[in-house]
Amino acid sequence: MKFFNHIPSGPLEQKWDRHCFELPLVNPANKRKHHIIVVGTGLAGASASASLAELGYQVKTFCIQDSPRRAHSIAAQGGINAAKNYPGDGDSIRRLFYDTIKGGDFRSREANVYRLAQISNQIIDQCVAQGVPFAREYGGLLANRSFGGAQVSRTFYARGQTGQQLLLGAYGALMRQVDKGGVRLFPRHEMMDLAVVEGQVAGVVTRNLLTGEIKSHFAQAVILATGGYGNIFYLSTNAMHSNASAAWRCYKKGAFFANPCFTQIHPTCIPRSGDHQSKLTLLSESLRNDGRIWVPKKSGDKRVPENIPEGERDYYLERIYPSFGNLTPRDLASRQAKFQVDAGKGVGPTGEAVYLDFKEALERRGKNFLSEKYGNLFQIYEKITGENPYEKPMRIYPAVHYTMGGLWVDYNLESTVKGLFVLGEANFSDHGANRLGASALMQGLADGYFIIPRTIARHLVERSSLEEKKVKKALEESVKEVQKRLDKVLQIKGGKTAGAIHRELGYLLWEYVGMLRNEKGLIQVITAIQGLKDQFWKELFIPGEQHYKNAELEKALRVADFLELAELMAQDSLERKESCGSHFREEYQSQEQEALRDDEHFCHVSVWEHTEGKKALLHKEPLEFKEVSLSVRSYK
Amino acid sequence: MLLKLKIWRQKRGQKKGSFENYEMDHLSPDMSFLEMLDQLNEDLVGQKKVPVAFDHDCREGICGSCSLVINGNPHGPHAGSAVCQLHLRSFKDKEEIWIEPFRAKAFPVLQDLIVDRSAFDRIIQSGAYVSVNTGQAPEAHSILVEKAKAEEAFSHAACIGCGACVAVCKNASASLFVAAKVSHLALLPQGKVEKKARVLKMVKQMEKEGFGACTNTGACSRACPKEISLHSIARMNREYFKSIF
Numbered sequence: 001m002k003f004f005n006h007i008p009s010g011p012l013e014q015k016w017d018r019h020c021f022e023l024p025l026v027n028p029a030n031k032r033k034h035h036i037i038v039v040g041t042g043l044a045g046a047s048a049s050a051s052l053a054e055l056g057y058q059v060k061t062f063c064i065q066d067s068p069r070r071a072h073s074i075a076a077q078g079g080i081n082a083a084k085n086y087p088g089d090g091d092s093i094r095r096l097f098y099d100t101i102k103g104g105d106f107r108s109r110e111a112n113v114y115r116l117a118q119i120s121n122q123i124i125d126q127c128v129a130q131g132v133p134f135a136r137e138y139g140g141l142l143a144n145r146s147f148g149g150a151q152v153s154r155t156f157y158a159r160g161q162t163g164q165q166l167l168l169g170a171y172g173a174l175m176r177q178v179d180k181g182g183v184r185l186f187p188r189h190e191m192m193d194l195a196v197v198e199g200q201v202a203g204v205v206t207r208n209l210l211t212g213e214i215k216s217h218f219a220q221a222v223i224l225a226t227g228g229y230g231n232i233f234y235l236s237t238n239a240m241h242s243n244a245s246a247a248w249r250c251y252k253k254g255a256f257f258a259n260p261c262f263t264q265i266h267p268t269c270i271p272r273s274g275d276h277q278s279k280l281t282l283l284s285e286s287l288r289n290d291g292r293i294w295v296p297k298k299s300g301d302k303r304v305p306e307n308i309p310e311g312e313r314d315y316y317l318e319r320i321y322p323s324f325g326n327l328t329p330r331d332l333a334s335r336q337a338k339f340q341v342d343a344g345k346g347v348g349p350t351g352e353a354v355y356l357d358f359k360e361a362l363e364r365r366g367k368n369f370l371s372e373k374y375g376n377l378f379q380i381y382e383k384i385t386g387e388n389p390y391e392k393p394m395r396i397y398p399a400v401h402y403t404m405g406g407l408w409v410d411y412n413l414e415s416t417v418k419g420l421f422v423l424g425e426a427n428f429s430d431h432g433a434n435r436l437g438a439s440a441l442m443q444g445l446a447d448g449y450f451i452i453p454r455t456i457a458r459h460l461v462e463r464s465s466l467e468e469k470k471v472k473k474a475l476e477e478s479v480k481e482v483q484k485r486l487d488k489v490l491q492i493k494g495g496k497t498a499g500a501i502h503r504e505l506g507y508l509l510w511e512y513v514g515m516l517r518n519e520k521g522l523i524q525v526i527t528a529i530q531g532l533k534d535q536f537w538k539e540l541f542i543p544g545e546q547h548y549k550n551a552e553l554e555k556a557l558r559v560a561d562f563l564e565l566a567e568l569m570a571q572d573s574l575e576r577k578e579s580c581g582s583h584f585r586e587e588y589q590s591q592e593q594e595a596l597r598d599d600e601h602f603c604h605v606s607v608w609e610h611t612e613g614k615k616a617l618l619h620k621e622p623l624e625f626k627e628v629s630l631s632v633r634s635y636k
Numbered sequence: 637m638l639l640k641l642k643i644w645r646q647k648r649g650q651k652k653g654s655f656e657n658y659e660m661d662h663l664s665p666d667m668s669f670l671e672m673l674d675q676l677n678e679d680l681v682g683q684k685k686v687p688v689a690f691d692h693d694c695r696e697g698i699c700g701s702c703s704l705v706i707n708g709n710p711h712g713p714h715a716g717s718a719v720c721q722l723h724l725r726s727f728k729d730k731e732e733i734w735i736e737p738f739r740a741k742a743f744p745v746l747q748d749l750i751v752d753r754s755a756f757d758r759i760i761q762s763g764a765y766v767s768v769n770t771g772q773a774p775e776a777h778s779i780l781v782e783k784a785k786a787e788e789a790f791s792h793a794a795c796i797g798c799g800a801c802v803a804v805c806k807n808a809s810a811s812l813f814v815a816a817k818v819s820h821l822a823l824l825p826q827g828k829v830e831k832k833a834r835v836l837k838m839v840k841q842m843e844k845e846g847f848g849a850c851t852n853t854g855a856c857s858r859a860c861p862k863e864i865s866l867h868s869i870a871r872m873n874r875e876y877f878k879s880i881f
Binding site: 130279 | 647648649664666667668670671674675677678680681682684685686687689691692693694695696697698699700701716717721723725746747750752753754756757760761762763764765766767768769770771772773774775776777779780781782783786787789790793794796797820821824826827
């Protein structure tokens with residue numbers, strides 16, 4: 001199948017404005033005739049629902065949580081980037097664009113990233129107008145801080161709860177539209193399938209998570225804002241219910257999947273404490289503004305940190321990357337931590353951790369300064385570990401956090417299924433092979449508030465009207481398929497829980513498709529995943545039935561999809577014979593253990609097409625760089 | 637360690653439930669409370685029994701999903717934290733632990749430990765926002781906010797909407813929840829324009845949902861995982877009276 005990215009022609013700076021002008025408009029009186037479904041109520045989903053309803057479209061919004069306010073964007077801590085240049089430290093739209101392209105290791109589209117940087121400033125205006133209580137300076141102006149991969153301060157924040165405050169702003173806007181009748185809300189509903197007629201969306205099928213009721217919903221356009229697939233690793237910083245199923249169902253109905261191997265491992269998480277661990281907790285990367293990362297110089301040094309003299313500590317990030325120091329991008333900081341641990345220099349009871357030390361900042365700026373900036377993060381750490389970071393250095397270790405890969409979309413955020421749009425972390429579009437800190441919130445809100453309300457018009461105006469009979473049939477068939485899948489998993493009467501199989505899958509992926517990957521391991525792991533999939537369909541056990549809240553059933557269906565996606569991730573890692581950003585193939589590294597990109601052969605987006613019963617088909621979308629020159633990403 | 641659990645079980649659609657006993661052994665004190673429930677559910681599934689249903693998601697104390705009353709305390713024994721931030725090191729070996737759902741007329745129990753908190757969404761829907769459409773916003777720096785005011789607004793905006801304030805209140809009042817939002821927006825210049833209508837609409841909706849009245853015992857603030865101050869209720873009352881005269 002052919003697909004086009006629809007990037008507008010003309011100079012980079014004018015593409016988006018021109019595109020906005022050239023897109024058709026929908027007459028205000030006609031807007032209410034269009035039914036749009038939004039799945040997910042995180043930053044992207046809530047902002048899209050609200051903005052589309054404000055324009056006059058009829059919106060139905062679904063989420064799996066009991067309230068739209070609980071979507072996982074709520075947990076984002078550190079901040080949101082924008083090119084306002086309020087501190088006057090040399091920032092600009094162009095610099096934010098450049099930093100993001102470089103941070104993504106030159107594996108994202110110039111046009112998309114430039115648009116993101118352009119829109120970033122409007123997002124801040126919008127959120128401030130909603131009453132988001134951003135941090136302020138004494139004069140009443142907005143405050144900024146620094147994040148990894150940037151040498152300017154462009155991150156806006158609300159203590160360590162920026163995601164919460166932005167989401168509550170979008171949730172308020174959404175609830176305002178619910179009140180006005182523009183949005184109908186369906187909490188505790190999970191999308192189970194996408195109905196497609198002649199390559200165009202016809203609607204979705206959902207399951208009520210409380211009653212088990214399966215229902216179809218017609219729509220002229222479907223917007224998927226269901227987040228990333230980080231939970232495929234079992235242990236991640238994602239919420240327990242974050243999953244890939246809605247996206248995966250769309251993939252199986254014809255939406256292509258892009259760069260599944262690009263998964264972000266975040267450097268500053270609290271290390272796991274034992275086998276009972278159900279999830280990992282992130283500590284915002286903003287901590288690296290004032291915390292210094294170190295390990296003992298000698299491997300196997302088991303002394304408590306206080307007893308290790310200054311001269312015997314290795315502040316390895318400051319040593320290896322003197323110009324960015326502790327604020328190197330996430331992929332590098334994580335990989336270096338792994339190298340230290342693999343060399344036997346890891347600290348703490350498990351040896352799988354490095355120190356993040358605030359002693360120097362405490363002496364320089366005092367306790368009040370730190371508590372105002374990071375108070376809640378220090379509290380989170382203390383609650384989980386029982387240790388006080390004002391007195392003892394924190395122990396941190398990388399954990400799976402974000403997925404840059406996702407459903408393929410064009411410049412309009414439309415997938416290869418006509419009328420299916422994908423927003424936020426669920427799409428692949430802006431972060432290349434590595435996302436910079438504080439850019440996820442920016443992208444989610446750019447997509448939802450400012451891009452989709454404009455780009456959806458083309459589809460609505462130009463779509464072919466589908467025969468009612470065919471739509472009805474597609475929706476009915478979709479319902480039947482869903483019921484069949486439910487029956488199938490409920491019938492397996494083995495003895496293993498979905499959780500146990502998920503844990504095994506997570507272990508495999510962390511070992512072989514984690515921070516370091518190599519050909520041999522990837523080939524092995526594909527076979528192992530297939531084995532696990534067989535086991536799932538033979539040995540699973542789900543108690544209870546379909547018609548009430550059945551968390552085991554929900555989990556099993558999500559794990560079934562994770563098992564399929566895992567294979568594609570490994571396949572994609574295997575095909576990409578280079579190292580770039582988060583994707584580090586051990587075969588392709590420099591003598592200094594830095595990633596070796598291969599621009600000649602891999603300067604493309606890997607786009608996977610589902611084929612029934614056969615191996616997924618690989619397409620390539622070439623990436624063209626006209627404004628920036630491809631260079632070795634250096635943070636030294 | 638060993639713990640003796642007494643957990644509220646209530647089938648979907650039934651008006652009443654009862655406590656059931658479960659004993660858990662060989663637990664690590666570093667385990668979180670919800671990880672213990674995960675373990676219990678794994679064990680129950682292993683015995684082909686129906687696991688305990690409970691709401692949870694982020695497990696970092698920010699999404700507000702978890703809604704358990706532990707030994708009579710919403711979110712357990714510690715101030716300023718949600719159930720998901722509670723670890724077994726807070727309990728003694730062989731301790732008996734009573735686990736119940738949040739209880740209030742406006743929060744009906746749906747199944748086991750899961751309650752219906754959609755009343756909170758309807759209160760927000762009634763007017764807890766600044767009416768600004770996408771794209772209508774002025775340049776961010778055109779709105780100045782005194783640093784102390786921004787900080788204070790934030791401390792109210794930090795509410796996670798869990799409902800512990802309601803669960804702990806003898807009157808099942810939602811005053812702290814409503815007041816936190818009223819205060820957040822009333823403190824900021826962006827929220828000032830609609831503040832009179834907002835407080836009236838929100839209070840009306842709160843009463844309609846069947847939440848009780850506030851008698852200022854302060855239990856809500858103590859149970860609040862985000863330690864939202866009782867001052868917010870005073871501010872809500874002030875805003876309310878200013879609005880009706």
